[in-house]
Amino acid sequence: MKTRTAWTCTAATALSLALAACNGAHPDAPAAARPAAATTDAAVATAAHPSALIPRPAQMVPGQGRFVFGPQTRLSVAAGDPAARQVAEDFAARVQRARGFAPAIDTAASPAAGTISFAIDPAAPAGDEAYALEVRADGVQVRARAAAGLFYGAVSLWQLATAAGGQGPTAIAAQRIEDAPRFAWRGLMLDVARHFRSVDEVKSVIDQMALHKLNTFHWHLTDDQGWRIQIQRYPRLTEVGGCRIPAGAAGRGEDGKPRPYCGFYTQQQIREVVAYAAARHITVVPEIEMPGHAQAAIASYPELGVRDVVKQAPPVSPDWGVHTYLYGVDDSTFEFLRNVLDEVVGLFPSKYIHIGGDEAAKDQWIASPAVQAKIKALGLKDEMALQSWFVGRIGQHLDSHQRVLVGWDEILEGGKLPASATVMSWRGTVGAVEAAREGHDVILSPDRKLYLDYVQSDRDDEPSGRYPVSTLQDFYGFEVIPEELRGEQARRVIGAQANLWSEHKRGFDRVELALYPRLDALAEVVWSPQAGRDWNDFQRRLVPQLARYRAQRVGASDAAYAVEFELAAEPGAPAQIRLSNQTGFGQIRYRTDGREPDANSPVYTAPLPAKAPLDLVATTFFDTQPVSAPRRYPIADAAEFGALGSAALTPCREGYNLRVEDDAARDGRGDGERAALTVNLIDPCWIYPNAALDGIGEIEVRVGQLPYNFQLWHDTKNIVVRKAELGGALEVRLDDCKSEPVARLPLAPARGSAGLSVLKAALPKTRGRHNLCLVFASGGHDPLWALDRVVLRPGG
Numbered sequence: 001m002k003t004r005t006a007w008t009c010t011a012a013t014a015l016s017l018a019l020a021a022c023n024g025a026h027p028d029a030p031a032a033a034r035p036a037a038a039t040t041d042a043a044v045a046t047a048a049h050p051s052a053l054i055p056r057p058a059q060m061v062p063g064q065g066r067f068v069f070g071p072q073t074r075l076s077v078a079a080g081d082p083a084a085r086q087v088a089e090d091f092a093a094r095v096q097r098a099r100g101f102a103p104a105i106d107t108a109a110s111p112a113a114g115t116i117s118f119a120i121d122p123a124a125p126a127g128d129e130a131y132a133l134e135v136r137a138d139g140v141q142v143r144a145r146a147a148a149g150l151f152y153g154a155v156s157l158w159q160l161a162t163a164a165g166g167q168g169p170t171a172i173a174a175q176r177i178e179d180a181p182r183f184a185w186r187g188l189m190l191d192v193a194r195h196f197r198s199v200d201e202v203k204s205v206i207d208q209m210a211l212h213k214l215n216t217f218h219w220h221l222t223d224d225q226g227w228r229i230q231i232q233r234y235p236r237l238t239e240v241g242g243c244r245i246p247a248g249a250a251g252r253g254e255d256g257k258p259r260p261y262c263g264f265y266t267q268q269q270i271r272e273v274v275a276y277a278a279a280r281h282i283t284v285v286p287e288i289e290m291p292g293h294a295q296a297a298i299a300s301y302p303e304l305g306v307r308d309v310v311k312q313a314p315p316v317s318p319d320w321g322v323h324t325y326l327y328g329v330d331d332s333t334f335e336f337l338r339n340v341l342d343e344v345v346g347l348f349p350s351k352y353i354h355i356g357g358d359e360a361a362k363d364q365w366i367a368s369p370a371v372q373a374k375i376k377a378l379g380l381k382d383e384m385a386l387q388s389w390f391v392g393r394i395g396q397h398l399d400s401h402q403r404v405l406v407g408w409d410e411i412l413e414g415g416k417l418p419a420s421a422t423v424m425s426w427r428g429t430v431g432a433v434e435a436a437r438e439g440h441d442v443i444l445s446p447d448r449k450l451y452l453d454y455v456q457s458d459r460d461d462e463p464s465g466r467y468p469v470s471t472l473q474d475f476y477g478f479e480v481i482p483e484e485l486r487g488e489q490a491r492r493v494i495g496a497q498a499n500l501w502s503e504h505k506r507g508f509d510r511v512e513l514a515l516y517p518r519l520d521a522l523a524e525v526v527w528s529p530q531a532g533r534d535w536n537d538f539q540r541r542l543v544p545q546l547a548r549y550r551a552q553r554v555g556a557s558d559a560a561y562a563v564e565f566e567l568a569a570e571p572g573a574p575a576q577i578r579l580s581n582q583t584g585f586g587q588i589r590y591r592t593d594g595r596e597p598d599a600n601s602p603v604y605t606a607p608l609p610a611k612a613p614l615d616l617v618a619t620t621f622f623d624t625q626p627v628s629a630p631r632r633y634p635i636a637d638a639a640e641f642g643a644l645g646s647a648a649l650t651p652c653r654e655g656y657n658l659r660v661e662d663d664a665a666r667d668g669r670g671d672g673e674r675a676a677l678t679v680n681l682i683d684p685c686w687i688y689p690n691a692a693l694d695g696i697g698e699i700e701v702r703v704g705q706l707p708y709n710f711q712l713w714h715d716t717k718n719i720v721v722r723k724a725e726l727g728g729a730l731e732v733r734l735d736d737c738k739s740e741p742v743a744r745l746p747l748a749p750a751r752g753s754a755g756l757s758v759l760k761a762a763l764p765k766t767r768g769r770h771n772l773c774l775v776f777a778s779g780g781h782d783p784l785w786a787l788d789r790v791v792l793r794p795g796g
Contacts, residue, residue, distance in 0.1 A: 060177045129213075131178075152281075155210065182528060186526040187443065195503075227242055232267065289355070329365075453501045542627075646686075646787045675788055731775045
C-alpha cells in the first residue's frame with residue numbers, strides 16, 4: 001500500500017516557497033542580504049546546455065565557445081527602431097530581476113564587439129512571431145521581422161542567461177537558433193467567475209504566459225457563480241451578480257452572519273490588463289457565457305430569464321455543476337446581450353469574442369409555453385435548434401463589429417453555424433473533427449487532456465481538484481491535430497489551449513500549483529515541431545525552469561518528482577519502505593534522522609527497513625539541483641505504517657470523484673489551513689484495500705463534512721442515500737460492501753464541528769488480509785461526509 005505524506009515545511013504550498021524555507025533563506029530576503037555578485041570570469045556561472053529552452057526551438061545549431069554576460073555587457077538597438085528599444089528595455093528589466101544587474105542600452109549605428117543587439121530585420125526568418133538568435137563569443141544578435149518575434153527571441157536569450165541560476169555574470173554557450181511557432185493560437189483560459197483573481201494575480205499569469213511564448217489569454221468573466229466585468233449600462237450585473245454567499249462555513253462569519261464573496265473588474269482595470277498583455281504580445285479574449293451559465297446575470301436582472309418559468313430572482317449560485325438557468329429568447333433579452341457585447345468589444349480589441357455555449361441545460365426552455373411558441377413560430381425542430389438560432393443572432397451582431405464568434409463545441413449542435421465562427425473543442429476531439437470538416441477554424445482544448453483543474457497525483461498532499469489524475473507527462477504527450485484530419489481540414493486547426501476552471505482553486509497559490517509546470521508542457525506542444533519533442537530531454541530542460549520559478553517566487557507543483565513512500569510487507573519477511581517518484585526522473589536522496597537531504601545525502605538504491613520510530617525525509621535531485629520539495633515519512637509507532645489518507649483509499653465506484661477543499665479550517669475555526677478531502681458525489685463509500693488485520697482491534701478514522709453544493713442535473717437521481725443507524729454512522733464492512741457492518745462509528749460527535757473530527761471503534765478479531773469497506777450511512781446526502789485518514793491499531 002502507498003502512504004502519502006505531508007510536506008516537510010508545512011507552511012509551504014508551492015515548491016518555490018518550500019525550497020527557499022527549507023534551505024534556510026526566506027524568498028523575500030532583500031538583495032542586499034545576498035552575497036555580492038562575482039565579477040571575474042573565473043567566478044562566472046557554468047554555461048547552460050544550449051538546449052535549456054522551453055519551448056524547444058524549431059532549429060538549433062551548437063557553436064564554439066561561450067559568451068560572457070555580465071554588468072559590463074551593453075545592449076544595442078538602432079536609433080530609429082522603437083520596437084527593438086522596447087524589447088531591449090524589457091529584457092534589461094528581466095535580467096535585473098533575475099541576475100541583479102541591468103545592461104545599459106546603446107543606439108550606436110553598428111553594434112560594438114561584446115554587445116547584444118536587437119533589431120527588426122526584413123531579412124530575418126519569415127513570420128511575425130519568428131526570430132533568429134545567434135550567440136558567439138564576441139557578441140549576440142537577436143533579429144526578427146516583427147516586434148512579436150523579437151520579443152520571443154529576447155525571451156529565449158533570457159532563458160539562456162538564467163539557466164545556470166544565481167546572481168551576477170553568467171556564460172551562454174555559443175549557438176544559432178532559428179525559431180517560429182507551430183500554431184497561431186497558443187492559449188490559456190483562466191476562470192475568474194468561480195474564484196475571483198486580483199489584477200496583480202492576472203498580470204502574474206500573463207507574465208508567465210509571455211515567458212512561455214503563449215499568445216492568447218482567454219478570460220472567463222461570467223458564469224452562474226459570478227459576473228466579473230463592469231457593464232456601465234447594467235450596474236446590477238456587478239452590484240448583485242458580482243457577489244455570492246458561499247456554501248457552508250465559508251459563507252458565515254465568526255458571528256454567524258452571512259459573509260459575501262465578491263469581486264469584479266472595473267472597465268479601467270480591464271483596459272489595464274489588456275494593455276499589459278498587449279505589451280507582452282498576448283491577446284486577451286473575453287468570454288461572456290450564453291445562453292447557459294447565466295444564473296448570476298438572471299439574479300441581477302430576473303427579466304432576462306425564462307419569464308413564465310422563473311417567477312423570482314434566483315441567488316447568485318454558491319454551487320458547482322450544471323445549472324438550469326438560461327437566458328430567455330425574447331427581443332428584450334437580445335437587446336441586453338447586444339448592449340453588453342457593445343461594451344465588451346469596446347474594451348477588448350481582440351478579433352475573437354467567446355460566447356460560451358456549453359452545458360445549456362434546456363429544462364426551462366422545455367417547460368416554457370412562451371419558448372415553445374417561439375420554436376413553433378420560427379419553424380425550428382426543437383430546443384437544440386433554438387440554441388443554434390440564438391448563437392446565429394449573436395454571431396450576426398459580432399460580425400457587425402468585425403469580430404469572430406468563438407464558442408465551445410456545443411454551438412455545433414442544432415443547426416448551421418455562422419460561416420466565420422470558430423469552435424473550441426472541449427468534449428474530446430469529436431467537435432474539432434466535425435467543425436474542421438464543415439470549414440470552421442478549430443481550437444483544441446479537450447477535457448481530461450488539457451484541463452488544468454485535474455489533480456496531478458494521487459498523493460495526500462495533492463491540492464484540491466478533479467479526478468482522474470492528469471500528469472505533467474500526460475500534458476506533454478498531447479497531440480493537437482486529431483488523427484482523423486488531413487490536408488486542408490488539418491490546417492483548420494489553428495492551435496490549442498489549456499483551461500483552468502477554478503471551482504476547486506480558492507487561493508492564488510492553488511492556481512499557480514495547477515498551472516506550473518504543466519504550462520511548460522503545453523508551451524512545447526503548441527510551439528515546437530512535433531518531431532522534435534522528447535519527454536526525457538524536456539525533463540532535463542525543466543530543471544532550470546523549476547529554479548526560475550523559485551527565483552521569481554512563483555509557485556510550481558512538484559507532483560511529478562515528489563518522493564512516494566510505499567510500505568512493502570511480504571509474509572514472513574521484514575517490512576520495507578520503497579521510495580519512488582511519478583516519472584522515475586532524477587536521483588532520490590534521503591536521510592533517516594529527520595533532517596532534510598542535500599546533494600551529498602545518500603542516494604536511494606534499495607528498499608529501506610521499516611522500523612518504528614522512524615523519521616525518513618527524501619528529495620528528488622537532478623545534477624545536484626532539487627526538483628522536489630522534501631517529503632517526510634514520520635512514524636511514531638508501528639500502527640502508523642498502515643495509515644492511509646483519503647487519496648490512497650479506493651472509491652467504491654468511478655465517476656464524480658473529486659478532491660475538495662473543506663469549507664472550514666481543520667480545527668473548524670477561523671481561516672486557518674483547510675484539508676483537501678477526496679469525495680464521491682454519488683456514493684460516499686471507500687475501500688481500504690488489502691488491510692493486514694492480524695492483531696488489529698481498533699479502527700481510528702478522521703472525518704470531515706462538507707456542504708453538498710453540487711448540482712448534478714439529471715444525475716441527481718443516482719445519488720446513493722443509506723438509512724441512518726445510531727443517528728448516522730460510518731459503517732465498516734468486511735470484503736463485501738453489501739455485507740453487514742462489523743463496526744459502526746457514530747457521526748454524532750462530528751456533526752457539531754465544521755472542521756475534522758476523530759472517530760474510533762473496536763474491530764472484531766480477524767486474521768489475514770481483507771478489504772475494508774467504509775460506508776457513510778447518514779440518512780441523506782447533505783452534508784457530504786468524507787474521510788481524511790484511517791489508522792488500524794492493535795487490540796487491547
